[in-house]
Amino acid sequence: MGLEGVAIRGGFWGERLAVNAATSIPQGWERLHAAGNVANLEAAARGEGETRGEIFADSDVYKWLEAAAWEIARTGDEVLLRQQRELTAKVAAAQEEDGYLHTIVRLRGMPRYTELGWTHEHYCAGHLIQAAVAQRRGTGDTGLLDVAVRLADHLVRTFGPRASHALDGHPVIETALVELFRETGTAAYLDLAAWFVDARGRSTIGDHARDANYFSDRVPVRETTTPEGHAVRAVYLAEGAADVAVERGDADLLAALERQFAAMAATKQYLTGGLGSRWEGEAFGDPYELPSDRAYAESCAAIGGVQWAQRMLLATGDESYADQVERMLLNGVLPGVSLAGGEYFYVNALQVRGDAVPDDDRNPVNGRLGWFQTACCPPNIMRTLSSLGAYVATTASVDDVPALQLQQYVHGSVAAAGFALDVETDHPRDGRVLVRVREAPEGEAELGLRVPAWAVGATLDGEPVEAGLARIRRTWAPGDEVELVLPFAPRVVHPNDRIDALRGSVAIEAGPLVYAVEQVDLGDGAPVDDLRIDLDEPLLVGESDARLGVPTLLASGRIHRHGPDPYPGAVDAVAAGPVAIRAVPYFAWANRSVGAMRVWIPTD
Numbered sequence: 267m268g269l270e271g272v273a274i275r276g277g278f279w280g281e282r283l284a285v286n287a288a289t290s291i292p293q294g295w296e297r298l299h300a301a302g303n304v305a306n307l308e309a310a311a312r313g314e315g316e317t318r319g320e321i322f323a324d325s326d327v328y329k330w331l332e333a334a335a336w337e338i339a340r341t342g343d344e345v346l347l348r349q350q351r352e353l354t355a356k357v358a359a360a361q362e363e364d365g366y367l368h369t370i371v372r373l374r375g376m377p378r379y380t381e382l383g384w385t386h387e388h389y390c391a392g393h394l395i396q397a398a399v400a401q402r403r404g405t406g407d408t409g410l411l412d413v414a415v416r417l418a419d420h421l422v423r424t425f426g427p428r429a430s431h432a433l434d435g436h437p438v439i440e441t442a443l444v445e446l447f448r449e450t451g452t453a454a455y456l457d458l459a460a461w462f463v464d465a466r467g468r469s470t471i472g473d474h475a476r477d478a479n480y481f482s483d484r485v486p487v488r489e490t491t492t493p494e495g496h497a498v499r500a501v502y503l504a505e506g507a508a509d510v511a512v513e514r515g516d517a518d519l520l521a522a523l524e525r526q527f528a529a530m531a532a533t534k535q536y537l538t539g540g541l542g543s544r545w546e547g548e549a550f551g552d553p554y555e556l557p558s559d560r561a562y563a564e565s566c567a568a569i570g571g572v573q574w575a576q577r578m579l580l581a582t583g584d585e586s587y588a589d590q591v592e593r594m595l596l597n598g599v600l601p602g603v604s605l606a607g608g609e610y611f612y613v614n615a616l617q618v619r620g621d622a623v624p625d626d627d628r629n630p631v632n633g634r635l636g637w638f639q640t641a642c643c644p645p646n647i648m649r650t651l652s653s654l655g656a657y658v659a660t661t662a663s664v665d666d667v668p669a670l671q672l673q674q675y676v677h678g679s680v681a682a683a684g685f686a687l688d689v690e691t692d693h694p695r696d697g698r699v700l701v702r703v704r705e706a707p708e709g710e711a712e713l714g715l716r717v718p719a720w721a722v723g724a725t726l727d728g729e730p731v732e733a734g735l736a737r738i739r740r741t742w743a744p745g746d747e748v749e750l751v752l753p754f755a756p757r758v759v760h761p762n763d764r765i766d767a768l769r770g771s772v773a774i775e776a777g778p779l780v781y782a783v784e785q786v787d788l789g790d791g792a793p794v795d796d797l798r799i800d801l802d803e804p805l806l807v808g809e810s811d812a813r814l815g816v817p818t819l820l821a822s823g824r825i826h827r828h829g830p831d832p833y834p835g836a837v838d839a840v841a842a843g844p845v846a847i848r849a850v851p852y853f854a855w856a857n858r859s860v861g862a863m864r865v866w867i868p869t870d
């Protein structure tokens with residue numbers, strides 16, 4: 267279901283959305299102006315001028331416009347509405363007569379689409395279309411939609427089986443065109459999206475320095491068994507393919523995507539849900555190549571993962587995809603922005619060493635930064651948070667009985683399928699979810715609540731429930747209540763033996779949260795790098811951290827002093843006394859100070 271029936275008003279997610287609205291999005295407006303993205307639009311409207319930023323600079327403006335649109339829908343923010351209209355007018359003025367729009371290609375006098383492998387012309391178009399649909403749905407304005415339709419019509423005339431066969435190096439146009447088809451009903455957009463999906467995978471994308479797998483162009487989508495190459499590109503392509511499969515009723519394509527997702531989850535996903543282990547090519551590694559310290563795990567890849575998983579949930583009804591949305595949102599996307607809302611991680615490593623050296627603005631050893639030379643992640647996080655309501659509920663009816671499924675637990679209200687519900691919860695800081703019926707459909711109706719796979723021992727109105735969808739079918743009346751209790755007892759996670767980089771280590775989780783140990787909680791005499799955890803001692807729930815507003819976990823361990831020889835003939839680490847381990851949710855790390863951190867802790 268869409269955003270219109272969901273209001274997130276308080277609790278954990280309400281706080282995060284309030285920070286996104288009060289800090290992230292307003293600062294994004296300023297930073298897009300300071301970085302020159304808006305100046306590029308103004309220059310393109312004049313037809314001449316210098317360009318600033320990367321070749322895909324326009325896309326960051328569009329992602330911000332999408333975030334603004336969902337935020338205006340949520341809060342009615344007048345300042346944002348004025349800014350939206352001002353920026354929309356600049357985008358419209360930069361569009362060329364025949365619908366083409368890409369400021370940097372135009373200003374540099376480059377021939378259109380001749381180097382589509384790296385110019386991101388379709389990529390920018392895709393983000394424009396997504397912003398336009400958001401603006402229409404969220405605010406009712408059609409200014410950006412007019413631009414998007416002219417651009418999409420230009421693409422339909424220019425590309426496809428009877429026109430240019432060139433493909434963009436970076437997917438996103440596929441999912442955007444399907445969304446534009448849903449918005450306008452114009453079948454040509456869906457046809458072009460389907461053509462883009464099936465034309466890929468034949469090594470046709472030319473580029474000076476990259477192999478076909480970097481572009482997800484080595485193997486056709488229907489034959490791909492596991493995502494490979496650049497992680498963001500791979501998952502964006504997969505989500506577009508999922509949209510095509512749903513709209514076309516293409517069971518073969520959907521089955522291929524289910525196999526790919528399963529292979530990714532089994533062998534190429536970090537515990538945090540993070541995707542892409544290699545800095546080189548920002549790429550997926552081989553199966554089980556998941557080192558903590560050089561984990562790339564780009565914030566955008568987790569966002570693409572969330573979008574893909576949500577599409578698979580809607581297409582299949584398999585609740586494990588909603589578990590994936592939860593894991594990736596909390597542990598893969600949310601670490602990408604500071605709790606204060608103004609700084610971002612591009613890369614989300616699961617370990618940072620005490621003597622790490624900054625070598626790149628993406629390296630987490632810098633701490634979060636306000637903006638990046640390649641600023642894809644910040645506005646991507648903004649639009650994800652402002653549209654969070656879209657992940658909260660689904661409405662698949664069962665046997666013609668109205669049915670509403672709560673998929674993600676947020677404090678607020680949900681209205682759909684004849685229900686109006688109030689939800690009280692502080693999830694994921696607490697496992698209690700109270701659902702109160704304000705309005706109910708006539709006659710029998712079904713309310714479903716997702717029980718995550720991690721919630722062993724969950725109860726619904728005091729009765730044990732299994733993982734999956736807990737369904738209650740009955741006649742409902744205003745005032746009825748349902749209480750779901752999800753156990754948040756801390757637990758130890760062991761890695762698959764094939765992940766060599768993690769062998770001999772464990773991680774700790776509670777509820778849907780992955781935890782991390784930071785140097786600031788261990789003190790100077792106890793380096794995180796030398797920490798071992800003692801599994802004979804119990805894991806305990808700690809006090810909530812007052813500065814971070816998050817739950818903590820407590821464990822016991824030791825610091826091992828090691829000798830100077832990197833390859834001694836025998837084990838020469840010496841235990842140096844017990845140490846109390848205090849762990850914070852991974853998403854909250856690097857909000858007090860930036861120092862050594864690790865998610866996986868050696869056991870001996």
Ligand SMILES: [Zn+2]
Nearest residue numbers: 564566642643
């Ligand atoms: Zn990014």
